[in-house]
Amino acid sequence: MMRFFSPVLFFILFSFGYCLSAYAQQDITSLKVMTYNIWNGFDWGKDSTRQENLIQWVKEQKPDVLALQELCAYDVDKLKKDAAKWGHLYVQILKDKGYPTALTSKEPINLIEKNVDNFWHGLLHVQTYGIDFFVVHLSPSDVDIRLREAQKIKSRIQELSTNDYIILGDFNAHSPFDAYWLEARTTLKTKMANEKNGTYSNMRLGEFDYASMSEFLSIPAIDVSLGKADREVSFTFPTPALIGLYDQTEETILQNRVRIDYILASPTLSKTCIEVKIFNQGTPEKLSDHFPMMAVFRLNQ
Template sequence: MRNLLLKLSPFFLLLALFYHPVNAQNDSIKILSYNIWNGFDWGKDLDRKNKMTEWLKEVDADVIGFQELNDFTPEKLDAWAKEFGHEYSILLKEDGYPIGITSKQPIQLKTKMLGGLWHGMLHVKTYGIDFIVVHLSPHDWAFRRKEAEIISDYTQKSVLMEENSKLMVLGDFNSQSPFDVNYDAQNTFSLKRKQLSDSLRRAKNGPDAYQNLRFGSIDYSVISKFLSLPLIDVVQKKQADHNKKSFPTLVLGNNLSKSEFEKNQQRIDYILVSPNLENQLIHAEIINQGTPDILSDHYPVQATFKYIPGK
C-alpha cells in the first residue's frame, strides 16, 4: 500500500497544481467591479478597509476589478487580496489612481497601458476570459472620447479579432449610458451641478478648460462606442431602470436633502461583455443598498455567469 501511495503522489501533486476550484454549488463565476474611493483615504481609513474586507468575504466574488487603489503597491494588493480569499493579483501602477485586478485563479498579464489615458488600462486573462479594467477621466468628456477610441481600438485588434475570445471590460467609465437617458432626464440635480462646475472652470481657465458635459448636455458617446464593438451591458439586461445608480453613495450625500441626493445619482460604473457571454449571464446588478452605502463613494457592480472553461 505504501509503494502504491508513493507512486500516486506525483499524480495528485500535479492535480493540485492545475486544479482551481470554481463555485461548487452551480459552476458559476462571479465578477465584481469596485471603485474603492482613494484607496481608503490613501491607506489611513483602516476602519473602512476592514469593513470592505469583511463584505468582500461575504460576497465571495471570483474576480474583482478595482479602481482607485491609491497608496497600494503590488505587495500590499497581494496581501489584501489574500484576506478576502484571492491568491492572485496584478496592479497597473503605484502612482496616482491605480487600477488592479484580483482572482482566485492565476492571472496572465497581457498589457499595461498608460499613454493617452487618464488613469490607464489593465488587460489580463483569468478563468479563460480576457479582462480589461478601466478608469476613464473624471473631468472631461472629450478626453473620455479619446480614451474610448484608444481602448476600443486596442480591444478590437488584441482580443475580439481572436475567434471565440471571451471578453469583459469593466470599471469606472465616468460616463453615462444611452440606455439611461430617461432616468437621467428625471435626475436633473446632477446635470445642474455639472453645468455649474463646467461654467466655473471656463471662467477660471478659458475655452480650453476641462468640461464634463458636451456643450452643457450629457455626452453618451463614450458608452455608445463600447456598445458598438459590440459589447453587452449586463446590468441593462438584469436590473430595473430606476435602480441603476452607481454614484454617489450615502457617504457623499450628507449635505444634500433626500430629494437632491436621489436626483444627483447616476450610473457611471459598468461591466460590459462580449456577445458570446450573454447567454451565460445569470444575474447582474449594481449593489446600491445595504453595507456598500458606507464603503465607498461608488457602488459595486456585480455579475454572475455560468462557468464554461475557456481555452
C-alpha cells in the same frame, strides 16, 4: 482482514473522489465578476476601519474575479495582503502611484498590457479564467478625453483573436440606455453644466453625453445589466458616505444618483450572464463613494 476492508476502503475512496470531482465541477460552472471603486484607497491608507469593513464585505460576496479602482497608496504587496483576506491569491495592479486600478482572482492572471501613458488613469488588460479583462477608470473631468479613451480601448478589443472579453470599472460616463430617465433630471443637468473647469467639461454643449459608452457598445460589448436590473434604481454613485463632504447632503445625494460603473461583456459571453447585482443598499452605503456591482456568468455548460 485486508480482504474484508478493501471493498470498504475502495468505496470510501471512490465516494471521496466523486465528491471532490462534483465539487470541482460545481465550482467552475459559474463565475462571479465584481467591480468596485474603493474611494481614494481608504483615504490614502489612513482609514483602516473602512478598509477592514470593505474587505469583510467583499469576502462575504465571494467573487471569483474582482476589479478595483482608486487603489491610492497601494502597491502589489499591499494588494496581495488584502486580496488574500477575500480568498484571492493572484493580483495585478496597474501602478503604484496616483489612482491605480487592479484585478484580483482565484485563478492565475496573465498580464497583457499596462498602459499609463495614453489614458487619464491608465488601462489594465489581463487574462484569467480564459477571459480577457479590461479594467478601466476613465477621465472624471472631460467628455472628449473619455471618448478618446473609449476609442483606444475599442481598437484594442477589436484586434483580439478571442470572443471572450469583459470591460469593467468606473467609466464616469452615462449610458444611452439611461437617457429615457436621465434626461428628466434637470437639477443634475444644471449642476453638471455649472461644473465646467477651464477647458474640461462633463457635458457636451450643455447636454448629457453618451458618446464614450456608445463607443464601447459598438465594439460590440453588451451591458449585462440589460434585462437583469432595473436601471432606474441601478445607480452606482454617489453613496451616503459622502454626506457632509464636498457640500453633499442627503438631498443632493438623492438628486445626483447616476449609473457610471458597468460590466460589459462580449456578445457570446453576455449570453451566459445569469444574474446582475447592484449593491446600493445596506452596508456598501458607508464603504465607498461608489457602489459595487457583480455579474454572474454560467461557464462550461
